[in-house]
Amino acid sequence: MSYQRPKGTNDILPGESEKWQFVEETARLVFRDYQFNEIRTPIFEHFEVIARSVGDTTDIVSKEMYDFYDKGERHVTLRPEGTAPIARSYVENKLFGPEHTKPYKVFYTGPMFRYERPQKGRLRQFHQIGVEVFGSANPATDVETMAMAMDFYRQLGLSQLRLVINSLGDKETRQNYRQALIDYLAPHEAELSEDSKRRLHENPLRVLDSKDKRDQKFVADAPSILDYLTPDAKAHFETVTSMLDALEIPYEIDSNMVRGLDYYTHTIFEIMSEAPKMGAQATICAGGRYNHLVEELGGPETPGFGFALGIERLLITMEAEEVVIPALNELDAYVVGLGQETNLEALKVVQAIRNFGFSADRDFMDRKAKAQFKSADKQGARLVLTLGETELAEQVINIKSMASREEKQFPLADLYARFDEIYDEMTTKMFE
Ligand code: ATP
Ligand code: MG
Numbered sequence: 001m002s003y004q005r006p007k008g009t010n011d012i013l014p015g016e017s018e019k020w021q022f023v024e025e026t027a028r029l030v031f032r033d034y035q036f037n038e039i040r041t042p043i044f045e046h047f048e049v050i051a052r053s054v055g056d057t058t059d060i061v062s063k064e065m066y067d068f069y070d071k072g073e074r075h076v077t078l079r080p081e082g083t084a085p086i087a088r089s090y091v092e093n094k095l096f097g098p099e100h101t102k103p104y105k106v107f108y109t110g111p112m113f114r115y116e117r118p119q120k121g122r123l124r125q126f127h128q129i130g131v132e133v134f135g136s137a138n139p140a141t142d143v144e145t146m147a148m149a150m151d152f153y154r155q156l157g158l159s160q161l162r163l164v165i166n167s168l169g170d171k172e173t174r175q176n177y178r179q180a181l182i183d184y185l186a187p188h189e190a191e192l193s194e195d196s197k198r199r200l201h202e203n204p205l206r207v208l209d210s211k212d213k214r215d216q217k218f219v220a221d222a223p224s225i226l227d228y229l230t231p232d233a234k235a236h237f238e239t240v241t242s243m244l245d246a247l248e249i250p251y252e253i254d255s256n257m258v259r260g261l262d263y264y265t266h267t268i269f270e271i272m273s274e275a276p277k278m279g280a281q282a283t284i285c286a287g288g289r290y291n292h293l294v295e296e297l298g299g300p301e302t303p304g305f306g307f308a309l310g311i312e313r314l315l316i317t318m319e320a321e322e323v324v325i326p327a328l329n330e331l332d333a334y335v336v337g338l339g340q341e342t343n344l345e346a347l348k349v350v351q352a353i354r355n356f357g358f359s360a361d362r363d364f365m366d367r368k369a370k371a372q373f374k375s376a377d378k379q380g381a382r383l384v385l386t387l388g389e390t391e392l393a394e395q396v397i398n399i400k401s402m403a404s405r406e407e408k409q410f411p412l413a414d415l416y417a418r419f420d421e422i423y424d425e426m427t428t429k430m431f432e
Contacts, residue, residue: 008124053084055262078113091299103136121281130308139239169233224255275320285309332358334376
């Protein structure tokens with residue numbers, strides 16, 4: 001009997017996980033510059049938290065949830081996204097309280113779960129990095145947060161990106177536009193896809209997001225939501241675009257762009273990769289403003305802004321742009337032990353080296369000298385320390401710098417007392 005991982009999931013193995021660490025480390029560094037702090041919420045939530053926030057009629061809630069009843073008959077679900085759980089946490093922990101800095105800025109990273117049809121860049125367990133800003137209605141928050149996403153991608157070495165924005169306006173905008181869209185689409189109802197026929201009555205804006213060819217020709221000529229913005233919504237959007245201009249951040253406006261979650265208001269955006277070979281799954285980051293979500297979950301009226309980006313799709317993009325990822329797991333010292341008798345001393349030597357704050361590895365398989373040197377080389381060791389039975393008897397060890405090929409013998413007592421100095425001595429030689 002052998003087992004396979006569930007469909008739409010991945011094992012992230014060494015070789016690949018270094019890339020994940022690089023991406024996550026870079027996110028932490030960039031987000032710190034913008035004063036975001038990390039938040040960690042549970043992997044599962046009450047079904048209602050997601051249904052209420054994301055919207056009952058969205059694909060995520062109606063088709064893609066990993067929900068179940070636990071042994072206590074509670075309706076719970078694996079989280080499909082990060083914003084609703086964090087808004088729940090914001091309300092539950094009263095993060096709007098006077099003791100907290102405003103706006104309240106957090107980031108997260110972790111797995112999300114959606115029952116989707118797996119394909120390249122589309123998984124059932126995928127991973128997001130995301131941020132949320134609570135408490136600021138200032139358009140500068142929209143712009144700064146979008147700028148941060150672009151900044152993050154630039155730091156990773158990506159350049160072939162496109163920022164696309166739109167506004168969904170406020171509640172009044174949505175009501176007026178909703179009616180205009182129904183009036184426009186209703187005469188074509190029979191020609192729409194099955195999904196869009198249903199959406200037309202439940203949630204007509206969702207038709208604009210349809211990936212079905214039958215719908216797309218109607219979507220192309222649909223009325224523009226930007227023509228329905230209320231004066232307030234229009235002013236907000238104009239400030240956002242003028243601030244993007246002031247920061248010289250290029251963007252496009254796509255008035256047909258909507259998002260797959262119901263909580264958005266005003267500014268929404270997507271970042272697309274332009275790299276060739278990206279295929280259909282080219283959206284690597286999406287987000288926007290959500291001014292009523294916190295209230296919806298029982299909190300005080302609190303504007304919000306956030307985004308989420310898919311790590312798997314980001315890694316595909318980095319590959320498409322041929323980004324070189326710096327090696328993170330470098331080896332300072334490899335200890336070659338020759339003969340069973342050196343087993344204990346080799347153990348002590350690697351531990352001592354690590355206690356000095358260096359990375360160290362050794363052979364455990366009692367292999368021949370040649371095989372051990374080959375491992376040292378393959379692992380990119382800077383120093384190779386050789387301990388044979390003769391050295392052990394004389395209480396010395398041979399240390400070789402792989403860069404300068406220089407070799408020198410040291411008393412073991414010296415190594416235990418001052419390996420840090422020996423390391424400096426042996427590694428700086430290479431620049432002479
Ligand atoms: P799409 O239109 O591609 O389904 P979405 O609108 O559902 O995306 P969001 O919910 O806004 O996506 O999530 C933000 C980002 O998370 C996406 O831009 C994408 O990079 C990533 N993402 C979403 N769903 C998946 C998935 N099933 N597998 C891998 N990444 C995903
Ligand atoms: Mg989706």
